[in-house]
Every structure is written in C-alpha cells, then in structure tokens.
Amino acid sequence: xxxxxxxxxxxxxxxxxxxxxxxxxxxxxxxxxxxxxxxxxxxxxxxxxxxxxxxxxxxxxxxxxxxxxxxxxxxxxxxxxxxxxxxxxxxxxxxxxxxxxxxxxxxxxxxxxxxxxxxxxxxxxxxxxxxxxxxxxxxxxxxxxxxxxxxxxxxxxxxxxxxxxxxxxxxxxxxxxxxxxxxxxxxxxxxxxxxxxxxxxxxxxxxxxxxxxxxxxxxxxxxxxxxxx
Amino acid sequence: xxxxxxxxxxxxxxxxxxxxxxxxxxxxxxxxxxxxxxxxxxxxxxxxxxxxxxxxxxxxxxxxxxxxxxxxxxxxxxxxxxxxxxxxxxxxxxxxxxxxxxxxxxxxxxxxxxxxxxxxxxxxxxxxxxxxxxxxxxxxxxxxxxxxxxxxxxxxxxxxxxxxxxxxxxxxxxxxxxxxxxxxxxxxxxxxxxxxxxxxxxxxxxxxxxxxxxxxxxxxxxxxxxxxx
DNA sequence: ATTAAAATTCAAAAAATTATCACATGGTTT
DNA sequence: AAACCATGTGATAATTTTTTGAATTTTAAT
Numbered sequence: 001x002x003x004x005x006x007x008x009x010x011x012x013x014x015x016x017x018x019x020x021x022x023x024x025x026x027x028x029x030x031x032x033x034x035x036x037x038x039x040x041x042x043x044x045x046x047x048x049x050x051x052x053x054x055x056x057x058x059x060x061x062x063x064x065x066x067x068x069x070x071x072x073x074x075x076x077x078x079x080x081x082x083x084x085x086x087x088x089x090x091x092x093x094x095x096x097x098x099x100x101x102x103x104x105x106x107x108x109x110x111x112x113x114x115x116x117x118x119x120x121x122x123x124x125x126x127x128x129x130x131x132x133x134x135x136x137x138x139x140x141x142x143x144x145x146x147x148x149x150x151x152x153x154x155x156x157x158x159x160x161x162x163x164x165x166x167x168x169x170x171x172x173x174x175x176x177x178x179x180x181x182x183x184x185x186x187x188x189x190x191x192x193x194x195x196x197x198x199x200x201x202x203x204x205x206x207x208x209x210x211x212x213x214x215x216x217x218x219x220x221x222x223x224x225x226x227x228x229x
Numbered sequence: 230x231x232x233x234x235x236x237x238x239x240x241x242x243x244x245x246x247x248x249x250x251x252x253x254x255x256x257x258x259x260x261x262x263x264x265x266x267x268x269x270x271x272x273x274x275x276x277x278x279x280x281x282x283x284x285x286x287x288x289x290x291x292x293x294x295x296x297x298x299x300x301x302x303x304x305x306x307x308x309x310x311x312x313x314x315x316x317x318x319x320x321x322x323x324x325x326x327x328x329x330x331x332x333x334x335x336x337x338x339x340x341x342x343x344x345x346x347x348x349x350x351x352x353x354x355x356x357x358x359x360x361x362x363x364x365x366x367x368x369x370x371x372x373x374x375x376x377x378x379x380x381x382x383x384x385x386x387x388x389x390x391x392x393x394x395x396x397x398x399x400x401x402x403x404x405x406x407x408x409x410x411x412x413x414x415x416x417x418x419x420x421x422x423x424x425x426x427x428x429x430x431x432x433x434x435x436x437x438x439x440x441x442x443x444x445x446x447x448x449x450x451x452x453x454x455x456x457x458x
Numbered sequence: 459a460t461t462a463a464a465a466t467t468c469a470a471a472a473a474a475t476t477a478t479c480a481c482a483t484g485g486t487t488t
Numbered sequence: 489a490a491a492c493c494a495t496g497t498g499a500t501a502a503t504t505t506t507t508t509g510a511a512t513t514t515t516a517a518t
Contacts, residue, residue: 112419119407119422145403145448157505158450195507197466218465220515386494423476424496430477449504450475 003029004118007048009039009065010080011058015103019052022107023114036060040068050118052110053097054080066097076117080105133168135228137211140165149210159184160203163196167216167226176223200224233347234258236277238268238294239309240287248281251336252343265289269297279347281339282326283309295326305350307342309334362397364457366440369394378439388413389432392425396445396455405452429453 006023010016011034020030031046033039035058043051051069055062066077076098098117101110133140139148142165147156156164163184167175175183177193185191204216217227235252239245240263249259260275262268264287272280280298284291295306305327327346330339360371368377371394376385385393392413396404404412406422414420433445446456 109419116417116419120411122407143403144401144454145451146401159506191506192508194465194509198468198507201466201468221464388495421497423498426476427478427496447476 003027004050005029005031005046005048006050006052006114007031007033007039007042007046008052009033009036009042009057009062010052010054011035011056012054018107019110022111026111028114034058036062036065039065043069043073049075050114050121051075051077052080052114053077056082076121078110078113078117131169133165135168135171135211136213138168138207138214140168147206149207154206156203156206160199160206163199164203164216164226167224168214171214171226171228174219174222174225180223196224233279234260234275234277235279235281235343236260236262236268236271236275237281238262238265238271238286238291239281239283240264240285241283247336248339251340255340257343263287265291265294268294272298272302278304279343279350280304280306281309281343282306305346307339307346360394362394364397364400364440365442367397367436367443369397376435378436383435385432385435389428389435392428393432393436393445393455396453397443400443400455400457403448403451403454409452425453 004027006028008016008019008023008030010019010032013034016032016034020032023030031042031048033042037059039051039053039057040060042048053062053065057065062079062081066079069075069077078099078101079097080101080103082103098120099113101113131142137150140146140161141148142161145158145161147154147161147164163180166180166184177196180196181189181191181193185195200216200218207216212229214226214228217225219225233256235257237245237248237252237259239248239261242263245261245263249261252259260271260277262271266288268280268282268286269289271277282291282294286294289297291308291310295308298304298306307328307330308326309330327350328342330342362369366379369375369390370377371390374387374390376383376390376393392409395409395413406425409425410418410420410422414424429445429447436445443455443457446454448454
C-alpha cells in the first residue's frame with residue numbers, strides 16, 4: 001500500500017515540526033507549506049491525500065485556500081484554528097472542510113482525526129460499487145467479495161479475486177503481466193512479474209472444469225486474457 | 230395517496246404561498262408555520278406526515294427544530310437551504326433529515342422530492358414496522374435492544390448488538406473495518422480499527438454453534454460479513 | 459530435432475492480516 | 489468505596505496470503 005500523503009499548511013514552525021515528526025512516525029508522508037500561496041502550489045504539485053490547513057496564514061488565509069482547493073478537488077481538509085469560541089462550524093463546513101481542530105491541540109488527537117477523516121473519505125468512496133460479473137457458471141461480486149462457481153461459493157484470496165475480476169470484466173482483452181501488475185496490484189508495485197503467473201495458476205486450479213464457455217487463456221509472448229468461447 | 234399532511238416551516242411568505250398552492254394542487258394538505266417555535270407546536274398539533282423545514286428561521290433555527298422533532302418522531306423531514314454551493318450533507322443527515330433542497334428551487338422538483346421521500350418512508354414503514362431481523366435461530370431487535378438465540382434471550386452489550394444488527398441487515402455484503410466504524414460507531418469516531426476485531430470476537434463467542442445457516446465471516450484482506458448458508 | 463525464449467509449477471520464505479489476550483479506562487451499580 | 493460492566497488498546501501469537509527463486513515443461517522458430 002502506498003504512503004498516504006499529507007500537506008500541512010501552517011506558518012508556525014514549531015507546530016509544523018512537531019506535527020510533521022509525529023505524523024511521519026505514524027507512517028504518513030508529510031510536506032509543509034508556510035503560507036497560503038505556497039500551500040496552493042504545493043497542493044497542485046504534491047497531490048496530497050489530505051490537507052491540514054491553518055486559518056490564519058500569511059498571503060492568503062485558510063478560508064480562501066480552502067475555497068480554491070475545493071474548486072478542483074474533494075480531498076479531505078482539516079482546518080486548524082486558534083479561536084475556539086468564535087469559530088463557526090457551519091461556515092467551515094460550507095466551504096467544504098471535513099473537520100476541525102482547535103489550537104493548542106494534542107498531536108495524538110490530531111493524528112486520530114487525520115485517521116478518522118481518511119477513513120470517512122475512503123469508506124464513502126468505495127461504498128457503491130455494486131458490480132457483479134456473470135458468465136456461464138461463474139459469478140464474481142466485489143461487494144460480497146465472493147466467487148461463485150456453478151452456484152457454489154468458493155473461497156478465494158483477495159488478490160486472486162481482484163485479478164479474476166479485472167480480467168473477466170475486460171473479457172477477450174489481452175493484458176501483459178506488467179499491465180496486470182499495474183491495474184490489479186497498483187502502479188507503484190515493485191515486484192517480479194512471475195507473481196502474475198502464480199496467481200493465474202492458482203485461479204486455474206479453482207476454475208478448472210467449471211465451464212467450457214470461458215477460460216483464463218495464455219497469449220504466448222504477450223500475457224493473459226479471460227477468453228469467451 | 231389520500232389526505233397526506235405536510236407541514237411547511239419557513240419565514241419567507243412568497244415561498245410559502247407558492248409551495249402551499251402547488252402542493253395542495255397535487256392533493257396534499259398543507260399547513261404553514263413561519264418560525265421555529267411555531268413550527269414545533271404545529272408539529273405536535275397537526276401531526277403531519279412530512280415536514281418541509283427551512284434552515285434559517287426566526288426564534289429557533291432549522292437544525293434545532295429538526296433535532297427536537299427527531300426526539301419524538303421519525304416522520305420524514307426535507308430541509309430547505311439557501312446555501313447551495315458547498316452544503317455539507319452529512320451534518321444534516323446526522324440530525325436525521327431525509328433529504329435536502331436548495332433555494333431557489335423549482336416547485337416541481339420539490340414536489341418530486343416530497344413524493345420520493347414519502348414513498349421511501351412508507352415502503353420502509355410497512356416492510357418492517359419493527360426493526361427486527363430474523364434468520365434461523367437468531368432474532369435481533371433494535372427497538373428492544375435484544376438478541377434472541379434459538380429462542381432464548383441473550384445478554385449482549387449495545388455496541389455488539391448494533392454491529393451484529395448492521396451486519397445482519399446487510400447480509401452477504403462485506404464491509405471493511407473502516408466502513409463498520411463509520412456506520413456503527415459513527416462518522417466522528419476517533420479510534421483504532423482493531424476495535425472491530427475485538428467486537429467480532431466477542432460476538433462470535435456468543436453466536437458459536439447457534440446455527441450453521443449463517444456466520445460472522447472474515448473476508449481476508451477486506452473485512453467482515455454476515456454470511457448466509 | 460534442436461534451441462532459446464516463455465510459461466508453468468513447486469515449495470519455502472517473507473509479508474500481511476487477523477485472532478486473541480490481558481489489561482486500562484470510564485461510567486454505573488451496589 | 490468496591491465491584492461491575494462495556495468498551496477500547498497495545499502487544500503478541502496464529503494464520504493466511506503473497507512473493508520469490510529455481511526447476512521443469514511447453515512453445516515457436518530455425
């Protein structure tokens with residue numbers, strides 16, 4: 001799994017150091033911008049998965065930065081504010097922030113909020129894929145994470161299911177091993193392409209004899225395809 | 230659709246007139262309240278089947294009214310808001326609203342939403358008027374907060390019950406730990422996803438051997454599901 | 459038939475994920 | 489105050505999957 005990237009936009013060097021170190025220790029990758037304009041350009045370059053945004057900033061304030069980020073992205077934003085009392089949550093939510101934390105804050109709490117917001121974001125994103133693939137004697141559902149062969153549910157590990165799902169949803173299309181690593185394992189995967197072979201092999205064991213209307217076919221010198229008769 | 234009563238709570242006389250006339254023409258019975266407090270008392274007196282609720286109101290704002298209605302009723306509420314651009318739906322849904330419409334709106338669209346929300350509400354209400362889930366040897370009631378296994382009532386802590394209820398009411402559907410934290414613990418929960426494991430474990434101890442028609446199944450690399458047969 | 463490239467297979471190591479435990483915490487009841 | 493319960497945490501054990509490296513087989517072309 002690729003590192004989650006966080007952009008911290010804050011002009012207080014002490015806070016930045018503290019937060020950066022703490023979050024990096026938690027396994028995140030953190031970049032820091034010290035004013036609003038810099039924050040926006042970093043946002044474009046760095047493509048963070050989450051933004052921590054102070055409200056009072058030089059050059060451009062946090063509200064404005066939030067607004068401009070929202071014009072091009074829906075990535076989660078956590079606002080950092082010093083004024084607890086006067087803070088108007090609705091105003092912030094209106095601008096599209098996802099959460100708030102009030103200075104001075106506990107770094108552990110910040111980290112917890114980061115985790116929660118990312119969870120929320122991801123939980124939503126992957127919620128509504130109701131994609132079921134069906135051919136003769138085979139049914140693959142990502143929602144149920146289930147493979148049914150000739151009506152019977154068959155245990156299959158995640159990667160195998162994902163690979164099968166991908167191939168079946170692009171039936172008759174050949175993919176090279178590298179393409180499959182890209183699409184199924186992710187573009188940042190660093191590994192041997194033999195891996196694909198092994199997964200195909202294990203899938204074939206399970207799929208063997210289930211139907212003659214389709215198969216996992218080797219295209220010699222190229223790669224694999226889910227072939228329909 | 231006979232004699233459906235709608236309560237419109239809005240301080241803008243123009244909108245009220247327009248909506249009232251249009252909805253009455255569609256066959257609904259419409260009462261209008263012009264501020265939050267009036268809205269609440271009308272709600273008790275009039276016993277509407279649906280509430281149209283503006284957010285910015287004199288006396289008591291829409292959020293507050295929504296909250297107070299929800300304390301005594303689950304009748305559908307459609308919120309009306311002027312802030313179109315970046316309105317945060319979650320905030321409203323949290324308070325228990327059923328839908329939203331943004332000012333200025335098309336009266337025809339409002340009418341369509343009213344119809345849709347009522348349909349949804351009625352379908353749900355008649356389908357399971359009591360929130361009880363039943364499978365072989367198991368019965369879960371959210372209303373009574375009770376779990377029955379093979380006919381016998383079994384003590385189970387709230388969180389475990391809620392988790393079981395959620396999984397069982399979406400049987401066969403896999404959820405990641407994060408999704409479960411979101412759905413069962415709430416979107417603002419700040420905690421570790423291992424928590425889910427522990428709750429599943431404790432549930433399994435109680436559910437062990439009760440039936441072979443269903444189970445709490447681990448979907449390796451993904452999460453958990455309530456699996457049937 | 460020979461050869462080199464490509465694909466398959468196997469088993470064991472490595473990595474990732476889940477299960478479980480004992481304890482901490484905070485709120486309630488006795 | 490003590491005992492209790494529900495809940496959550498962190499550590500460790502157990503399990504499962506994934507990857508790797510090498511041996512073996514198949515393929516296409518000469």
